[in-house]
Amino acid sequence: MGRPPCCDKVGVKKGPWTPEEDILLVSYIQEHGPGNWRAVPTNTGLLRCSKSCRLRWTNYLRPGIRRGSFTDHEEKMIIHLQALLGNRWAAIASYLPQRTDNDIKNYWNTHLKKKLRKLQEGSDYHPRNGSSDNSEPILRGQWERRLQTDIHMARQALFDALSLDKNPTPSSSSEVKPSTGCYSSTTKPAQGSTYAYSTDNIAKLLEGWTKDPASKREQKHTQSTSQHSFKRMAGTESMSSEGTPTAVNNSGIELSGAFEELFGMESLDSTNSDLSQSMSPETSIFQDESKPDLGGQVQLSTFEEWLFEEGSTQLGKVDLSEISLYENAAELF
């Protein structure tokens, strides 16, 4: 027998959320934390499907979301990551902690696609995305060969790493899955501080919100709910005191800091000197075992470097099955 349905399909409200509904949802999450979405409609009285509640939270209400136009830097990163990962918006969003996958997807579909198409038409610039099916075979072939070579190296590194360290230390076990920015099921984030920020942010978001977050911040989650509910939030959206988004794991590693180092957050220009300085191939892949939760980001750098080396040459779409090897490998750490 299966579980009871999450909500009645009949009588479920659709369409835009009202401020009242937002407040209901936010106040419930403030008290119980995100997760157990199935219980949200019944416990809040919202005439919404649990899925709708979850989407509303993850795409709009959850803390740390930056709204408004994308910066040049963000734009470049999206273009770049899309070339690397394809339309895997959740994975791309994990590298842009302040943006939701939905936002990135929308921005890609409404702005960047057009922009890249224009550039492609207007010059010899060729977008490094999946639409560049007219890639020059030679360059693409070169690039794919290099990809395969490095996949082989990555596999070897993975085997080495697995044989060296199958039982990571407790600190390293608090991992954020690189492809999703999510905590693994075996760990929980430091919920208190994370959610403290959440409530403050929500208070800003919803005018008139006056409840004292601290008084309600009891973390009641069972492991089964928290492992899902804090995935994105704790993995990608906690904020530093300066308001800079950071992803903090239990060992206190600020992931976005490492990420900034990786990408050269200050200026990811087309030449990417920052990147090449911050990550050399020798130091990138699977070598820094003290930061296992950066696996996905570290592995990305290899692709990054290849792409940058290609310069303005066009690239075919990355074979996602090959990329997934990297991601799978990274998730093992």
Next chain:
DNA sequence: AATGGCCCCAACCGCCGGTCA
């Protein structure tokens, strides 16, 4: 001011893998 077309984005839809009863 009215109208039509375009753009943007929040939200929905459908699928998938994992989980649970």
Next chain:
DNA sequence: ATGACCGGCGGTTGGGGCCAT
């Protein structure tokens, strides 16, 4: 073992806003 649900994801849609005519 089975089947239904949950949570996550990517694709798509449609309604509201903006702009040109």
